[in-house]
Amino acid sequence: MALKNEDGSITRALLITASLLFLFIMLILPLCIVLYIALRSGWETYKNTVTDFYTLKALQLTLSSTLVAVVVNTLFGLFAAWAITKFSFRGKKFLTTMIDVPFAISPVIAGLIFILTFGRIGWAHEWLDSYNINIVFAVPGIILAVIFVTFPFVARELIPVLNAQGSDEEEAAALMGANGFVIFFRVTLPNIKWALLYGVILCTARAMGEFGAVSVLSGHLRGKTNTLPLHVEILYNEYKYSQAFAVSSILVIMAVIILIARNIVEYKGKKELGL
């Protein structure tokens, strides 16, 4: 037994050190270097880059496309989770799998499928053109791409929670004469609010940082179809490293805020379940 304890404490120290070293090199160091390079050329350059017209335009597009994606996917997620967990029907497993499909697809391929559908060679191009609607290399394409890559996030968080809770409470409310919206807002929503918030946070994180799919569909017009991650790429490829990292630092700050929010929501959700 003595051997076991001794062995335990050494392995313990070794495993903790290895884990922390791994996380430090892989996660902390890249974060620090962003801030270091961003501020290397001085505060003045940093401030000018961050408040630059094109940076602000890109920030605006990133925020608005993220907002649209989150709203659309939250609505979809709620309805999909309701349909899948409250009723029994054939092909439920298949439907759940289909919702997860965007998760398995490379962002570049996600961009490609919209080009093949709405682009110059796409079968829907002529029809959209007659209504003067541009999707590819325009803002709607970017928004579609962001919606696609974040499509499963809210539904995925809601379905297991709703499944675990069953539908007895909803059935009771329905039998007592409550209509669908009353049941949803009074009975279901209070039970799923943390899972919903969690899904929304994940969706936001992925939406604001999406690069591959947006890159395919954007056309990279500065001030028009440029999101913040694309702006970072342009500056980087022009060898404007300080500027590229300065713009990156905005995204780093957003990521850290999302990370903190995620942890708070997870903590509160767990606490409520424990009570």
Place this chain on the structure above:
Amino acid sequence: MITRAKSPRVIPGFGLSMGITLGFLGVIVLIPLASIVLTSSGLGIKGFFKVITGRRILAGIRVSFLCTFIAALINAVFGMTLAWVLVRYKFPFKRFVDGLIELPFALPTAVAGISLTAVYSSRSFIGMFFERVGINIAYTRIGITIALVFITIPFVVRTIQPVLEKLDPQYEEAAAILGAGRARIFFQIVFPEILPALLTGFGLAFARGLGEYGSVVFIAGNRPFQTEIAPLLIMNKLQQYDYQGATAIALVMLVASFGILLLINTVQIYYGKFIKG
């Protein structure tokens, strides 16, 4: 039970919620995805094989699979270690470390790409150190692998963590009392329990890494036959307006990802039955 069987839909809203679900799914996912099938059928089987057996394409697909596999393997080891450390040990800043695991998910991939390049290029402290030993990291396959490790860190940790948390310590205690060593306890009692989660996490990491673009293109250097990944090949074909070529490569990647997902599901079903007996 009888009343429920007679009127299974007491709760309102089936038509509405189903309609909206199928509508969104169709417009955003299924119809655009069908375009891939449409375009590749225009290419024909012969044309398809002509594209994907091109030397540059095959090299790119090989680089993608190789680097992703190694990255997923590295994450299997460190992910298991991290999950173990986070569940079983107490140490300062544990909550902070636990919260940090999702950073690769929250950090935009382009930012991850350029900052990893800065950390591992020969101009930085770490890059210089490795260069002196004779290892170049940035703009080589090692760089690609590091970017993929970064991106896929959360998958293995987060699939194993809940399983370890639920694992009843009494089996380990019993084994210890019977005289088993730490290593034996881990490999004969704990490891079989977390193996399904490990395989699932490995599969998810592999599927995600295979399609990853943003974080890799900056650190890869993108030299043909050497450090070109499959998603970049699709991107190149698109920039040359070779839509059919891009579609052919995309089809290969899609089949690979769906194959992996199918494998994950099979693993879960197999172990689910196995555990239930």
